[in-house]
Amino acid sequence: xxxxxRSIPDKVVGRLSxxxxxxxDHAPENVxxxxxHDLARMARVSAAQxxxxxxxxxxxxxxxxxxxxxxxxxxxxxxxxxxxxxxxxLIGVGHLGRAIIDYFQGRRSNLCIVAxxxxxxxxxxxxxxxxxxxxxxxxxxxxxxxKINTAxxxxxxxxxxxxxxxxxxxxxxxxxxLAPTPLYVPENIxxxxxxxxxxxEKVAYFARRSFNKKGSKNE
Amino acid sequence: xxxxxRSIPDKVVGRLSxxxxxxxDHAPENVxxxxxHDLARMARVSAAQxxxxxxxxxxxxxxxxxxxxxxxxxxxxxxxxxxxxxxxxLIGVGHLGRAIIDYFQGRRSNLCIVAxxxxxxxxxxxxxxxxxxxxxxxxxxxxxxxKINTAxxxxxxxxxxxxxxxxxxxxxxxxxxLAPTPLYVPENIxxxxxxxxxxxEKVAYFARRSFNKKGSKNE
DNA sequence: GTAACGCTGTGACTGTTTTCACGGCTTAAT
DNA sequence: ATTAAGCCGTGAAAACAGTCACAGCGTTAC
Ligand SMILES: NC(=O)c1ccc[n+]([C@@H]2O[C@H](COP(=O)([O-])OP(=O)(O)OC[C@H]3O[C@@H](n4cnc5c(N)ncnc54)[C@H](O)[C@@H]3O)[C@@H](O)[C@H]2O)c1
Ligand SMILES: NC(=O)c1ccc[n+]([C@@H]2O[C@H](COP(=O)([O-])OP(=O)(O)OC[C@H]3O[C@@H](n4cnc5c(N)ncnc54)[C@H](O)[C@@H]3O)[C@@H](O)[C@H]2O)c1
Numbered sequence: 001x002x003x004x005x006r007s008i009p010d011k012v013v014g015r016l017s018x019x020x021x022x023x024x025d026h027a028p029e030n031v032x033x034x035x036x037h038d039l040a041r042m043a044r045v046s047a048a049q050x051x052x053x054x055x056x057x058x059x060x061x062x063x064x065x066x067x068x069x070x071x072x073x074x075x076x077x078x079x080x081x082x083x084x085x086x087x088x089x090l091i092g093v094g095h096l097g098r099a100i101i102d103y104f105q106g107r108r109s110n111l112c113i114v115a116x117x118x119x120x121x122x123x124x125x126x127x128x129x130x131x132x133x134x135x136x137x138x139x140x141x142x143x144x145x146x147k148i149n150t151a152x153x154x155x156x157x158x159x160x161x162x163x164x165x166x167x168x169x170x171x172x173x174x175x176x177x178l179a180p181t182p183l184y185v186p187e188n189i190x191x192x193x194x195x196x197x198x199x200x201e202k203v204a205y206f207a208r209r210s211f212n213k214k215g216s217k218n219e
Numbered sequence: 220x221x222x223x224x225r226s227i228p229d230k231v232v233g234r235l236s237x238x239x240x241x242x243x244d245h246a247p248e249n250v251x252x253x254x255x256h257d258l259a260r261m262a263r264v265s266a267a268q269x270x271x272x273x274x275x276x277x278x279x280x281x282x283x284x285x286x287x288x289x290x291x292x293x294x295x296x297x298x299x300x301x302x303x304x305x306x307x308x309l310i311g312v313g314h315l316g317r318a319i320i321d322y323f324q325g326r327r328s329n330l331c332i333v334a335x336x337x338x339x340x341x342x343x344x345x346x347x348x349x350x351x352x353x354x355x356x357x358x359x360x361x362x363x364x365x366k367i368n369t370a371x372x373x374x375x376x377x378x379x380x381x382x383x384x385x386x387x388x389x390x391x392x393x394x395x396x397l398a399p400t401p402l403y404v405p406e407n408i409x410x411x412x413x414x415x416x417x418x419x420e421k422v423a424y425f426a427r428r429s430f431n432k433k434g435s436k437n438e
Numbered sequence: 439g440t441a442a443c444g445c446t447g448t449g450a451c452t453g454t455t456t457t458c459a460c461g462g463c464t465t466a467a468t
Numbered sequence: 469a470t471t472a473a474g475c476c477g478t479g480a481a482a483a484c485a486g487t488c489a490c491a492g493c494g495t496t497a498c
Binding site for chain 4 (some may be wrong): 231271283
């Protein structure tokens with residue numbers, strides 16, 4: 001049976017993504033190689049963790065040059081990225097939606113927001129920061145045409161479930177939900193709830209009680 | 220020695236925060252009690268997980284009424300919340316900053332954004348959605364006066380480290396960084412990097428390859 | 439009464455994630 | 469050559485997180 005690439009754990013995928021962006025955006029200029037130790041310091045994890053994670057990419061470093069940045073980035077990309085560009089839809093062109101468009105326009109990445117949707121007539125049928133905004137009624141059509149399979153939900157809480165239903169209907173396969181209302185979607189849809197309250201309450205909790213504990217966490 | 224409350228693991232703190240907001244905002248009306256099972260379904264975790272997490276709060280449910288919502292919320296709050304309201308500063312009043320202010324104004328919560336800061340003169344010395352915006356130069360003063368110990372960084376990447384330094388200087392103890400540049404802060408500051416690229420790349424990765432795997436993840 | 443039910447709290451277990459530690463390789467220096 | 473150094477890859481161990489399964493206990497039904 002196929003089983004070609006053997007699925008990589010969630011945690012590792014997250015860190016690979018982190019490593020790549022550190023290598024691309026924050027590696028010192030004119031350095032072509034680095035050691036597990038260096039990447040570990042940047043990512044705030046242990047060197048052993050880095051080496052172990054990189055095992056999953058298949059990339060093999062050299063014992064005393066370390067990892068060649070370009071090659072390693074390529075290797076991580078071969079795992080994380082769609083061979084073609086990964087098309088993403090954004091639902092909700094409010095303050096948050098616009099910040100997100102900005103954010104992704106600003107970074108080179110395989111992820112590409114190719115369409116935004118809103119139900120407010122005054123926000124659609126125009127270009128927002130380089131991304132075309134459509135009325136939500138065209139969701140199905142555009143998702144199909146643009147081969148979109150991932151969506152970001154940035155609408156008010158009370159509209160989120162309705163939007164999610166439409167996304168599922170339209171054939172979306174993964175959803176990042178930023179609204180505070182948790183969504184119900186079928187089993188086979190990959191859903192991440194990213195509620196800021198939770199993150200901030202964690203920060204506040206540990207800030208309050210750790211005077212000397214080590215902190216820092218990537219999420 | 221003190222050791223009064225025995226520190227609760229990171230993961231559990233996150234779920235407690237989730238449970239609370241589910242109980243407060245999404246519990247069916249006119250229901251006073253529920254079972255571990257019910258909360259589990261809402262939070263997308265197992266019932267055993269809920270029961271185990273609640274052990275850390277000290278709250279004891281009754282075998283056949285289950286948990287009294289009001290009491291349980293109180294109990295979680297006693298763990299997560301500062302006895303007084305937890306004052307938070309927001310740095311960067313752009314699109315993202317404004318979305319965040321909206322977000323926290325809209326939810327009852329112990330977390331309270333009491334001041335926003337920006338270095339753009341046209342954005343400060345006015346009230347944004349109910350929150351006073353100050354020039355960044357007043358950071359130290361306001362942080363002290365308002366007893367702020369947690370901050371959200373929502374400035375462009377190239378300004379983030381500078382802002383972080385000022386926050387540490389001003390006495391902040393926990394930072395939620397939304398800018399794409401990872402920060403360096405002293406050991407005793409609790410830092411969470413919340414980079415959207417990582418979340419979205421995870422979603423895209425698993426969306427692409429899971430036709431039948433179960434999804435859903437809270438972060 | 440008392441039997442049956444169904445839920446909680448928790449010890450024991452299982453599975454996953456992280457760290458440890460060391461063999462092997464590659465280079466540079468003597 | 470030979471040695472020394474230092475990093476990589478990985479098996480084994482440790483730590484951590486989550487699940488199972490069951491005793492114990494109110495409640496209800498008879
Ligand atoms: N998780 C986080 O970090 C975070 C942070 C801030 C805000 N939020 C949440 O993100 C959401 C958006 O925040 P915002 O500040 O941009 O709000 P906003 O009101 O500025 O924008 C919401 C947009 O959604 C559109 N909309 C409403 N109903 C719709 C529907 N049924 N279909 C399509 N579009 C619809 C509105 O027209 C508006 O343009 C809110 O739910 C907010 O709570 C999350
Ligand atoms: N993690 C996420 O989910 C996420 C999502 C979207 C955007 N972002 C990031 O958040 C940041 C803000 O995004 P935005 O869309 O609001 O950008 P923006 O340009 O609209 O706003 C940035 C604000 O920061 C202010 N600022 C700049 N330098 C400053 C300084 N030294 N001190 C104080 N204030 C300063 C600017 O005046 C501006 O008001 C960016 O770094 C962006 O990449 C993160």
